[in-house]
Amino acid sequence: MPISAGIDALALGLPRRHVDLRDLAEARGVPSSKYLDGIGTVRMSVAGPEEDPVTLGADAARRALRLGGVDPKEIGLCIVGTETAVDHSKPVAAFLHGLLGLPSACRVFETKHACFGGTAGLMNALDWIASGSARGRAALVVCSDIARYPLGSAGEPTQGAGAVAMIIRENPRLVSLEVGRTGSFARDVYDFWRPLDRKDALVDGQFSVQCYLDALSGAYADWKSRAEPTDLPLARTCYHVPYGKMARKAHRQRKILDGLSPEAADATFATEVAASLDFPSRIGNVYTGSLYVALASLLHAESRAIAGQRIGLFSYGSGCAAELFAGKVEESAPALVDHLDLEAPLRASERITIAEYEVLRRGDATADRRPAESTPQPAIPGEPRFLGVDSGERRVYG
Numbered sequence: 001m002p003i004s005a006g007i008d009a010l011a012l013g014l015p016r017r018h019v020d021l022r023d024l025a026e027a028r029g030v031p032s033s034k035y036l037d038g039i040g041t042v043r044m045s046v047a048g049p050e051e052d053p054v055t056l057g058a059d060a061a062r063r064a065l066r067l068g069g070v071d072p073k074e075i076g077l078c079i080v081g082t083e084t085a086v087d088h089s090k091p092v093a094a095f096l097h098g099l100l101g102l103p104s105a106c107r108v109f110e111t112k113h114a115c116f117g118g119t120a121g122l123m124n125a126l127d128w129i130a131s132g133s134a135r136g137r138a139a140l141v142v143c144s145d146i147a148r149y150p151l152g153s154a155g156e157p158t159q160g161a162g163a164v165a166m167i168i169r170e171n172p173r174l175v176s177l178e179v180g181r182t183g184s185f186a187r188d189v190y191d192f193w194r195p196l197d198r199k200d201a202l203v204d205g206q207f208s209v210q211c212y213l214d215a216l217s218g219a220y221a222d223w224k225s226r227a228e229p230t231d232l233p234l235a236r237t238c239y240h241v242p243y244g245k246m247a248r249k250a251h252r253q254r255k256i257l258d259g260l261s262p263e264a265a266d267a268t269f270a271t272e273v274a275a276s277l278d279f280p281s282r283i284g285n286v287y288t289g290s291l292y293v294a295l296a297s298l299l300h301a302e303s304r305a306i307a308g309q310r311i312g313l314f315s316y317g318s319g320c321a322a323e324l325f326a327g328k329v330e331e332s333a334p335a336l337v338d339h340l341d342l343e344a345p346l347r348a349s350e351r352i353t354i355a356e357y358e359v360l361r362r363g364d365a366t367a368d369r370r371p372a373e374s375t376p377q378p379a380i381p382g383e384p385r386f387l388g389v390d391s392g393e394r395r396v397y398g
């Protein structure tokens with residue numbers, strides 16, 4: 001009997017601010033239809049100096065634990081997938097361990113492979129459960145990132161920031177995943193990279209799109225080679241979403257691989273993918289978290305319609321690595337999704353002007369080195385804030 005393990009609870013953590021891409025298009029002298037329709041994004045979240053992958057991750061994790069009704073003492077594994085970590089040595093997971101009050105008998109580490117890092121953490125958590133190492137405990141997997149490209153570059157409208165926290169355990173309430181039946185693909189490519197001294201990513205944009213599509217074909221073929229005659233079709237598929245148009249291209253390619261014409265492939269998009277792109281179009285790229293933002297969007301919009309059905313998930317990380325896997329939306333999902341109110345952080349976000357956004361972005365270079373004592377204490381008690389560094393270059397959180 002295969003083990004039932006997967007996503008038991010899920011929550012998002014977002015920066016307090018966002019840019020409307022109509023404002024960005026106007027400032028960059030580009031027709032707004034290029035960003036809204038050509039790229040498929042309406043807003044992008046922007047992190048301020050008091051927000052970083054630690055605070056975003058802690059915010060998401062606190063919400064997942066509290067609204068999911070999970071006691072931090074139940075967590076035996078804490079993995080943070082990120083490609084925008086705050087220290088070359090100390091993992092974001094160690095900061096979360098402290099901020100969340102996780103037990104000392106807990107395995108804690110960070111995973112990196114561009115946007116695939118969160119999925120690497122998720123797969124590790126599933127294997128930890130399947131191996132018996134969990135001994136009834138749950139894993140906390142957090143995907144947290146700030147996507148940055150240079151101001152005025154082609155990548156600028158595909159930025160974003162945020163975190164997704166997932167509680168992974170046996171007999172999950174949201175989505176049970178098919179452990180051990182994933183399809184993988186890897187290839188050494190330079191499509192997107194970020195040298196150690198840089199905050200902004202470098203990218204070979206059009207090549208990265210092709211690498212993503214090649215990786216999808218490879219992972220899908222590997223996944224299909226494991227198909228069984230009793231497998232249900234995929235009612236919905238969530239893709240890694242650097243921007244909405246990329247997911248649309250990915251879905252078309254997958255359907256063409258199934259033998260559909262491009263027109264017939266596109267005709268399935270509204271039913272099988274569109275609902276998963278609402279949150280991503282209002283947040284932007286969250287690198288490691290993007291696939292799981294898409295899953296949150298799907299569950300928020302359609303958990304009642306798809307309860308009991310099989311869904312697909314495709315994760316891509318530049319460099320590159322990809323994995324395609326499937327799961328079942330549990331009958332218990334709709335009631336829990338109502339309670340989790342996955343959209344709440346999106347509603348709380350405040351629109352800022354392009355001038356304010358540019359001031360924030362220019363401050364990025366020095367934000368990590370500002371003295372903690374120069375920062376006022378956070379206005380909202382209980383919300384983690386990055387205050388700066390102390391005289392020993394230790395990061396201080398309020």
Ligand code: HMG
Pocket residue numbers: 031033034037038039083113114115116154155156157158191192203204205206208209212240241242243245246285287316317318319
């Ligand atoms: P660009 O120069 O804006 O590209 O860069 P474009 O000129 O090809 O335009 C994009 C689309 O807008 C095209 O549609 C145009 O036709 C359309 P498509 O042909 O693709 O269907 N368009 C318009 N539509 C409506 N009205 C108009 C209009 N004008 C043009 N007026 C690019 C686009 C994505 C390359 C750039 O934004 C970029 O470099 N982004 C960053 C890289 C990226 O996101 N790559 C995705 C794959 S790699 C990945 O997903 C991994 C990643 O998440 C990182 C990680 O793994 O860590 C990035």
